[in-house]
Amino acid sequence: MTVIPTMLAPGKRKPATDIFYHDVIQGLTAPQKYLDPKYFYDATGDALFQQIMQCHEYYLTGCEMEILRQQSAQIAQALQYYAGTFDLVELGAGDATKSVHLLQQLVNNGVDYTYFPIDISANVISQLEKSLPAMIPGLRLHGLNGEYFHMLQQANLHTSRKKVLLFMGANIGNYSLHAARTFCQQLRGYLQPGDLLLTGFDLKKHPKIILNAYNDAAGITRAFNFNLLHRINRELQADFDTNKFEHYPTYDPATGACKSYLISLEDQVIHIGKEVSIPFAENESLYMEISQKYSLEETDQLAAQAGFKPVARFFDHRHWYTDCLWKCV
Ligand code: AVJ
Numbered sequence: 001m002t003v004i005p006t007m008l009a010p011g012k013r014k015p016a017t018d019i020f021y022h023d024v025i026q027g028l029t030a031p032q033k034y035l036d037p038k039y040f041y042d043a044t045g046d047a048l049f050q051q052i053m054q055c056h057e058y059y060l061t062g063c064e065m066e067i068l069r070q071q072s073a074q075i076a077q078a079l080q081y082y083a084g085t086f087d088l089v090e091l092g093a094g095d096a097t098k099s100v101h102l103l104q105q106l107v108n109n110g111v112d113y114t115y116f117p118i119d120i121s122a123n124v125i126s127q128l129e130k131s132l133p134a135m136i137p138g139l140r141l142h143g144l145n146g147e148y149f150h151m152l153q154q155a156n157l158h159t160s161r162k163k164v165l166l167f168m169g170a171n172i173g174n175y176s177l178h179a180a181r182t183f184c185q186q187l188r189g190y191l192q193p194g195d196l197l198l199t200g201f202d203l204k205k206h207p208k209i210i211l212n213a214y215n216d217a218a219g220i221t222r223a224f225n226f227n228l229l230h231r232i233n234r235e236l237q238a239d240f241d242t243n244k245f246e247h248y249p250t251y252d253p254a255t256g257a258c259k260s261y262l263i264s265l266e267d268q269v270i271h272i273g274k275e276v277s278i279p280f281a282e283n284e285s286l287y288m289e290i291s292q293k294y295s296l297e298e299t300d301q302l303a304a305q306a307g308f309k310p311v312a313r314f315f316d317h318r319h320w321y322t323d324c325l326w327k328c329v
Contacts, residue, residue, distance in 0.1 A: 020235065023036050025272065028272075033285070035232075037174050041121070055220055057212045057216040058221075060170050060202050072102045080109065086163060089155050089164070090117045090167075092171050098168060104135075116144055117143050118148060119145060120147065125143035152187075164196045167198070168198070170200045170202040173292045174291065185305070191328045203295070214258055214291065215249045236273065239270060246265055256298070261286060261287055267281055267282050296322070299322065
């Protein structure tokens with residue numbers, strides 16, 4: 001039996017690397033091996049995800065872009081109607097290419113608000129602090145770099161106003177239905193009655209359209225998945241050989257679960273540092289990511305289960321995607 005050290009001696013690694021190491025070992029020693037998709041996003045992963053968003057198979061970005069471009073006036077109107085005076089907090093702001101339309105609209109409407117973008121990437125936040133005020137004169141911005149819940153607490157310290165929380169990009173899809181409920185309940189815990197949440201959901205549609213979005217012909221999504229193995233090799237001194245794995249995306253129309261796996265092509269042993277050996281059997285799967293798809297009823301159920309009331313929905317012209325506005329009850 002292999003003894004797995006949970007952490008190396010103090011001082012040997014940075015805390016972030018310790019947590020990464022711990023999470024990777026935990027996932028790779030579970031009966032169903034898995035990795036946490038939040039680790040996709042190192043510098044290379046960020047760049048690959050940018051490329052995914054450009055792929056014509058990956059329709060999600062275009063859908064939400066259409067909604068924000070064409071309906072920011074209606075969205076702003078709804079926010080002002082339901083919240084009155086508020087500050088705007090965005091979870092996982094990224095480069096904010098979608099939210100700029102809404103930010104601009106609110107400035108145009110003369111709404112007096114501060115925008116608090118939250119992102120796990122320090123790079124993203126410093127970029128936004130440089131670029132956004134130049135793009136949108138008059139915008140008040142306060143970037144928060146860190147984990148969602150920790151930074152929401154920070155935002156609460158900075159404003160006593162009502163809050164409008166943006167959680168776009170179908171990021172909620174990275175949680176299973178059950179985990180999404182827990183996550184929304186936790187979010188609700190950081191909000192007050194009357195606060196608003198605008199969340200993006202990718203909707204159920206023809207299964208082939210969905211599967212293709214995670215199986216692009218150019219192989220960018222495959223590279224995005226393999227990049228996490230490269231990252232583990234580099235940061236945790238492991239020896240994954242991506243030639244010995246195959247990217248296997250799946251979509252189950254009955255549950256709306258779109259799951260990606262990497263399949264081991266042979267019996268092999270992966271080493272992580274000097275201490276850890278992880279055996280893979282031929283055909284064994286490594287579960288990488290869920291991108292959950294929703295029906296409208298399921299989005300309403302999720303709202304109700306977490307203490308929100310759905311008040312408005314915005315769609316792209318094909319109704320492939322929706323941004324839902326929920327009010328805290
Ligand atoms: C960023 C979680 C919304 O699940 O569609 C895209 C991530 N993974 N292609 C998604 C992703 C593979 C994406 N989210």
